[in-house]
Amino acid sequence: MTTLAATGADASASAPTATAGPSRAARGRRSAPSWAWLGLIPFAAYVIGFLAVPTLIAIGSGFFTKDGSFTWTNVAALGDPVVLNTFANTGWLSLITAVVGAVVGALVCYALLGMNPEGAIRSTVDAAAGVLAQFGGVMLAFAFIATIGLKGVVTEFLRGAFGVDIFAGGAWIYELPGLYLPYIYFQIPLMVITFMPALAALKPQWTEANLTLGGTRASFWLRIGFPVLAPSFLASLLLLFANSFSSFATAAALSSQGSQIVPLQIRTALTSETMLGRENLAGALALGMIIVVGVVMALYSLIQRRAARWQS
Structure with missing residues (x-):
């Protein structure tokens, strides 16, 4: 009996030691330095x-003259009526094309929702x-000129x-109205x-619960579908706005003359030989664009974070 008691005591005394061993080893593994961040160096260098x-x-060039002297003249030019009108044109172009693209794109996503994800049409x-x-730039401009140009x-x-x-x-195709169709x-x-993953994330259980409680197809979209998809839709809308604004x-390929929108006005400021004394106006215009796009993308990030709660 004494021997059994001693054996039991030894076993109970050794048990915590056996448990503590792996814990110290695990802590040792966690404290080991990680070199995984080295893989981000090429991407960081690129950014x-x-x-x-x-x-x-x-941004910095907008605060200096051609000879390197500090000035507020370029930034003050952002309040010029011509510049403000150009920003307004760009904003309306971006807003209208973003709304049309978002509504039509959402309808296309809805039409694809009932199809087999592996089917031929969906794929x-x-x-x-x-x-x-990604089909933009000179290729898209040439396609529209060849299709609906003056001799299309x-x-x-x-x-x-x-x-x-x-x-x-x-x-009109070579002026501001001609940019709407290519942008859309x-x-x-x-x-x-961008919107299809959010629409596909709607859970079938929500539809079943709605039908079980006596709801209809219309009530599902009004009370569940639209409220859940609203953050994702707004986030996609903001993304489209920023994409169009920048x-x-x-636009450069279609409108070789004039500067109806901000990117073209920046090109004019960089290449024009008549803007003496305001050579760095392009930097101030770029600063204005960065502020607008930065605010839009900040709102996009906040809304997308909320939308991610329903897609998780």
């Missing part, structure tokens, strides 16, 4: 070299949206077959890409 440094140079639309969302295929067909001249009121063209597929290549 610093191609985003942070150009942004700082663009084709997803692939096309991924490609067309559709323009000539309408003239010959129906006697309709879509340019009877002027060459790449806004819709971008909306499909677009340059398509």
Whole structure:
């Protein structure tokens, strides 16, 4: 009996030691230095070299003259009526194309919701949206010029077959109104890409619970679907606005003359030989764009954080 008691005491005394051993080992493993952050060095160098440094140079140049003297003249020019009108044009262009792109893109997502995710139609639309969302710049401008330009295929067909001249009121495609269609063209597929995951995250259990409690299809969307999707829709809308506000290549290719929007006005400030004494106005215009896009993307981040609660 004495031997058994001693054995039991030894076992109970050794048990905490056996438990404590792995804990110390685990703590040792946790305290070991991690070198995983080294993998971020190439990305950090890319961001610093191609985003942070150009942004700082663009902002800083707005506060200096050509000879390096500090000045408020360039920044004060942001209050000029011409500059304010250009920002207003850019804002309306971005807002209208973002709203149209968001509404049409959301309807496309709704149409795709009932289809098989692995089916041919769904896969084709997803692939096309991924490609067309990036189909901008000179290629998109050329496509519209060749299609509905002054001598475009559709323009000539309408003239010959129906006697309709879509340019009877002027060459609008090469002015500010001509930017709306190309911008909407790449806004819709971008909306499909960004909004489809939120729409697909609607849980079937919510529909079943609504039907069990006597609800209808309309009540589901009014009381569950729309409130849940509203943050994601607004976040996508803000993303489309920022995308349109900062677009340059398509507008530059379509509108070779004039500076109806801010990106084109920055180009004019950089290349014009008539703006003596205000060579760094482009930096002040870039500062204004950065502020607008920064505010929009900050709101996007806040709304997207709220939307993520329902998608988790």
